[in-house]
Amino acid sequence: MVRQILRKEILENLLSLRFILSLLLAISLFAASGFVFVKRYEKQSQDYWKKINENLTSLSEQSKQLYQLAFYKQGIYKAPRPLTFCVEGFEKSLPDCIRFDAFTSDLPEVRGQGNFVLPHFSDIDWVFIISLILSFVALVFTYDSICGEKEAGTLSLMLAGTVPRYAVLLGKYSAAMLTLGIPLCLGLFVSLIIVISSKEIVISPGEWLKIFTVVLLSFLCLSSFVLLGMFVSSRTAHSANSMVILLLVWVGLVILMPSLGRIASDLSSRNTTQVELHRKLDEASKQISDDADKFGENASSMATDLKSPMNNPPAHARYVTAQMNAKNQVLDEHHREMLAQVSTGRNLACLSPVVIYQRASEAIAGTGINHCVDLRRQIERYQDDLKQYMRGEDAKDPDSLHLIFPEEQCARSWKTISHKPVDFATVPKFQERDLALGQSLKLAIWDIGLLVLFNLVLFAAAFVSFLRYDVR
């Protein structure tokens, strides 16, 4: 019976104006998104490799003297991710560059920024089209699924027979999902064809799996809207009323809720200004310099002549390292605070399935804030590798004091680090790696769970409402 209802519903839907309109809208948007992505990605990759090569060239010049490698400030940009066509995640406006040497890294900054006077719009990516357009289409398909039949008088006829109510509900749900699946799948297909026909973009098997996961998430997200539509439809007697409620709920979930995140994040904690950050840094450094004697006699002294009795290199190394650690700690804390502020806002906005869907897809595709955080983490690991390498090379030089600490002047005049040249081929180079699917899923697991929960709750609500529905 479910199949019969399903067939009838699908045929009815396919012939409707709303289906044709949504199909046209979806396909044209997906195609546009594909074209724009390909064009942008090609440019981004060119820029990225240019910057990376410039960085490598400058780094190779530093390999003439080992100590210079430690103090050279590398500027690493975020690699453009091929999956930005699924979810761009505000990559354009988020910080895209981290500058660092072997001892410390600056806070992520926005450098290769586009036009900052334009409003921060997300790109027209899959997630955008699905969460703003197709979620709306889902409601347009389902707002009259129950109450519309009641108005037409067919609902009482249908239930007069032996058809159980759950079969009707399931039939309608599956029909709505299948009908929605047509513009969605066609759109995704068109977009994918455009993307893979570009020579620049190579999608690895791992990435195909990620794309598949994002598609599954898209169905979960749309399914929650379909269920929401059916729930409201089975709570109202008139389809006009159901439309009104659904429209307002949609506005709330899709448009207001993400904006609410900003307000919540603003209220949760105040931004630390640059002045305050500098004050904190100064305080941390002062605290260490006040206790300079703790690190040994004359720990803070650094006369140019190494033999000067004022100097105590090991103590000075401990002192400067402590200062750098304190500074790094303040910067890390500041970075964590910024992330916490944003995540508070996003957590609150998670009352909307659209926000959950966006966040989960970002985690899977490795874009958005996760990308910045991951880059910072990878850079930290690279710094360790670089220091490790330097220790190894430095040990080979008998002239060096073998004190690797963050003070360039000492490294130069006291030779605390070797001045010998090194083979650039052996120097570790930074290479950004994408997270594996398992790690990405780990990041997204809570959000996926929440989306499933949304679906279950809405299904239960729709089911209970329909059981109690007065079909007359």
Add this chain to the structure above:
Amino acid sequence: MIWKIAKKEFLLNLMTFKFTVATIVSIVLTVIFVPILAKDYQQRLKTYHDNITGNEAKIQKVKVYKNITPTMYRPPSVLSVFSGGLEKQLADSATVELDKVPEISAAAAQGNPYQVVFPVFDASLIFKIVIGVLALLVAYDAISGERERGTLKLMLAGATRRYEVLLAKLIAGLMVLVVPVTIVFAIGLIILLSFPLVDLTGSDWLRIGLMYLASLIFVSVMYNMGLLFSCLTRRSAISLVLGLFLWIIFAVVIPNGSVYLAAEARPLESQEKIAGQIAALKQEYENEFYSSRPNQPSISQSDGGGEGGFGHGYNRLVNKAGMDYFRQCNRLEYPLKIKYADKYWEVERRYLNSLREQKNLANSLSRISPISLYEGVFSALAGTDMAAFQRFMDGVRMYRIEILQYVRSKTADFSSSSFFSTCTEQQMAEYEKFLGQIVAQVKQAQNQAEIVRLQQATMEWFKTLADPPNLDLRDCPRFASAPGTLGCLRRAIPDLALLIFGNALFFTVAFAAFVRYDVR
């Protein structure tokens, strides 16, 4: 007859579920968000006042003229509660420096750069989305719904003309929509005024009045659009679907798509090229400066070791040769720096102009959508649009010129000692004498400990010197940003006119469609 139909329609609509729900939602949103936005404004205003007071305190501490580098702050706009515009996106301060011309910059450097993931929220969203949708919902079945119910042919069977029916429907629709708009404005304003720091001037009231008017014109456009679809279709369900699809195109596709198209159609100047040009200019400056710089004599000097104004240090003591050398250098260096600052700015401005052009193109493209037009009117009236920031920067640049002139006049074109040092003639003589003694003793010193002792003695001597006095800057020009109401109005008028045109267009087409409508 028009009035009779309008009255009937009005009363019918008032009693509908959609009206009640949308009005309640608008009120709830206003009650929740306006206090939050007003609080945020209050916080920003407080920060602004603190900054201004801080500036005044800092200017009192300036010891040398070179250090007059105050940071100018843009007062937050109270109407940003209604339209956030670019207020959170662009930097609201600019520092007046001798060697740099201030320009618009992104706000990310000041706050949390990760917050861009959230869209900006303001009260205009309530009108744009909630009341805009209500207008569509009221209009979609105005004609086709009556036909379905069979009342349309009854109505037109008598002597009632078709234009009367349509006009009456328009009037009734507007009367209905005035209610939530007025309620939201009234509640919003009451909440806003209940905040102690919020103070609305005459100009603000005028702009709020215009915002109210613009909101009415906007909802009327949306209503006319719904009416048009209602006149074009025979079934109200279809007119609703068409209306909603067009709405989503206006609300989502066009505002995003226009930004997109503009970015593709008008690419930005390459930042690397600009950076290259600036680097070349900097090189040119260095060549010019170092080629004309006098030879450096043997200089002994000591800095103040403390604050010399706006976070910069200053030269406390210097010997005669040093003083002469620095004065000569400054006379050469600063006019050159100012000249090159203008050159750098010329280059930077080209980049900023390309940003601006892209933005203007995006704005022009998005003007197809009444929702974007309405947004444009609101941000112009609220003073949170690009032009308002531009105005502020123009003001800061003018102020920089005033400061430059002031410093020039006070320091004889940067050549007097007060430009960089607090050292007087008498102190200079004492310093030279003291240095002479110390140098002689260092030469006779037997061991390292002796030298350290002499170093300490020098430190002690510096400590005995009294703190140099602060400059008297009471006559220094102060920055004042004018509100610029007229400019706001001028910028809002084109979009407002387009909105009115949209009204006329939709209504005319609706009328043409209704005249040929089959009422059976």
